[in-house]
Amino acid sequence: MAWTDERVAKLRELWDKGLSASQIAKELAEGVTRNAVIGKAHRMGLASRPSPVKSDPQKKAKAPVEKKVVKPKAKAPTGKVSLLDLTERMCKWPIGHPGEPDFHFCGKPSAPTFPYCGTHCGEAYQVQQPRRDRRANRGRISATPVR
């Protein structure tokens, strides 16, 4: 989509009005992303509004190294997680079977780069254990991916 005079005008208007780039992109629609908006705004020479990132070059000296501990707590989703609800970082371990009325997915936060949460990674990726001692796996479903 080309930058017609109309669209440029609207961009300038909304930008001056203080809307964020993503908001402007939504207004213009037609497959325009916020990247496109920002890029165009810059090329137009629009006053680059204070970026939240670049602002305030001289910051207050922060002697205390106060570290915010990243919350390891992850909330489990409310209710059943359907196929449509799944996002990249959700555990995709199926509960039940496709077609069944109650079929859904685990949905808990998945381990980084893994399709399942910690618990279900444990189910999915089981180290082959000595034939002698498989007691640890007794009662568990077998989900070894490659046999």
Place this chain on the structure above:
DNA sequence: CCCTGATTCGC
């Protein structure tokens, strides 16, 4: 995680 603008660079 959601979000912000800035910058780069192949097209």
Place this chain on the structure above:
DNA sequence: GCGAATCAGG
């Protein structure tokens, strides 16, 4: 000139 990808943050 364009904008996706990336960066550097809030």
